[in-house]
Amino acid sequence: MRELTSARNAVALSFFLNGLVFASWVSRIPEARSTFALSNGQLGLLLLAIALGSLIALPTTGAAINRWGTVRVVRVGAVTATVGLVLAAIGLGDLLPATTVGLFLYGVGIGVWDVAMNVEGAEVERGLGRTIMPRFHAGFSGGTVVGALLGALVVDLAVPASLHLTAVAVLALVVVWLTSPAFLPIVRTDPAHAGSALQAWLEPRTLLIGMMVLALAITEGTANDWLAVALVDGHGASHAVGVAGFAVFVAAMTLGRLVGTPLIDRFGRVAMLWSTMAVAGLGVVLIVLGPHPALVVVGIVLWGAGASLGFPVGMSAAADDPVRAAARVSVVSTIGYAAFLAGPPLLGFVGDEVGTLKALLVVAVLLIPAALVVPAARQQELNRASGA
Numbered sequence: 001m002r003e004l005t006s007a008r009n010a011v012a013l014s015f016f017l018n019g020l021v022f023a024s025w026v027s028r029i030p031e032a033r034s035t036f037a038l039s040n041g042q043l044g045l046l047l048l049a050i051a052l053g054s055l056i057a058l059p060t061t062g063a064a065i066n067r068w069g070t071v072r073v074v075r076v077g078a079v080t081a082t083v084g085l086v087l088a089a090i091g092l093g094d095l096l097p098a099t100t101v102g103l104f105l106y107g108v109g110i111g112v113w114d115v116a117m118n119v120e121g122a123e124v125e126r127g128l129g130r131t132i133m134p135r136f137h138a139g140f141s142g143g144t145v146v147g148a149l150l151g152a153l154v155v156d157l158a159v160p161a162s163l164h165l166t167a168v169a170v171l172a173l174v175v176v177w178l179t180s181p182a183f184l185p186i187v188r189t190d191p192a193h194a195g196s197a198l199q200a201w202l203e204p205r206t207l208l209i210g211m212m213v214l215a216l217a218i219t220e221g222t223a224n225d226w227l228a229v230a231l232v233d234g235h236g237a238s239h240a241v242g243v244a245g246f247a248v249f250v251a252a253m254t255l256g257r258l259v260g261t262p263l264i265d266r267f268g269r270v271a272m273l274w275s276t277m278a279v280a281g282l283g284v285v286l287i288v289l290g291p292h293p294a295l296v297v298v299g300i301v302l303w304g305a306g307a308s309l310g311f312p313v314g315m316s317a318a319a320d321d322p323v324r325a326a327a328r329v330s331v332v333s334t335i336g337y338a339a340f341l342a343g344p345p346l347l348g349f350v351g352d353e354v355g356t357l358k359a360l361l362v363v364a365v366l367l368i369p370a371a372l373v374v375p376a377a378r379q380q381e382l383n384r385a386s387g388a
Helices: 002-026 029-035 040-091 096-128 133-156 161-182 196-200 204-235 239-267 269-289 293-306 310-318 325-354 361-386
Strands: none
Touching: 002 040, 002 096, 002 133, 002 161, 002 204, 002 239, 029 040, 029 204, 029 239, 040 096, 040 161, 040 204, 040 325, 096 133, 096 310, 096 325, 133 161, 133 239, 133 310, 196 325, 204 239, 204 269, 204 293, 204 310, 204 325, 204 361, 239 269, 239 293, 269 293, 269 310, 269 361, 310 325, 325 361
């Protein structure tokens, strides 16, 4: 039991630090746009570098985990993400190519890190015998809250991005390196199933879960990339207030994951996902159309709470079978990360046409067809109930 507790704590810390690093970069997005004098469309293309890096790394991460285990893979991811973020930070001194290459490397690292910690989180969840994955993702959200608040503070104090981002990335790397040996050993794929990584791409249920995660990742990722900018452009907020608005979003998402975890066991995944999607759609509409700042804040809270459960539920569903967990989580993560490939440029170009704030309505529209694939989670519940 002590081993399980240590592994749980190490995984939770890994999620927290992943979120801390990510939000630290997000807090510098408005600065990147102004430093390089980018339009919304051009900013979207810059952010695309992160998604491209992740999508290149993700398909092979499951096989790497099966061969080398989660400890080695999460360390490789953390090192690569640190190098990339430091290079991107240096580039914010008006070296756009350096920032672009740095963000690409950061995307590679963060994608590898993400899959490894989700596979390990699923292993801990199985050991505990109850739903806990949303709470791990709440740890990620908690990290983003701290990162966003710290980012708002250092931006307001005019701390250089190179100092800010380097300090955060190196701290996260050291802690992950020291704590990851507490991870539980995962169930490796039997040599007879060596082709399981490819087979996972042919499984209808895995692909449906991936499509669900794709839609809900757009719901979450759009706020990560564009909420602060939209508040600046659409509501006349300062950069610091825009970052603070993002902090409210991730705080609400953190609370949603903490509160939603026991509710999933009580009401089921499908009901909770449909409910939270409706809440997220309402929140986006209030942010865009709310005539008063108080309604905008309410909208941010609703959007954050509504976006809270999609990604962690998708990871749990993909990882039900411990033998194929790494392959399936890799597939679902790859499909989900396509949201970060398509989302930034899509919202950027729509923002150039209708304004950054109104472009957020794309999220509310996409939630409607997304509801159709949510029942892919139901089979997972039935399998657990029947003991299969």
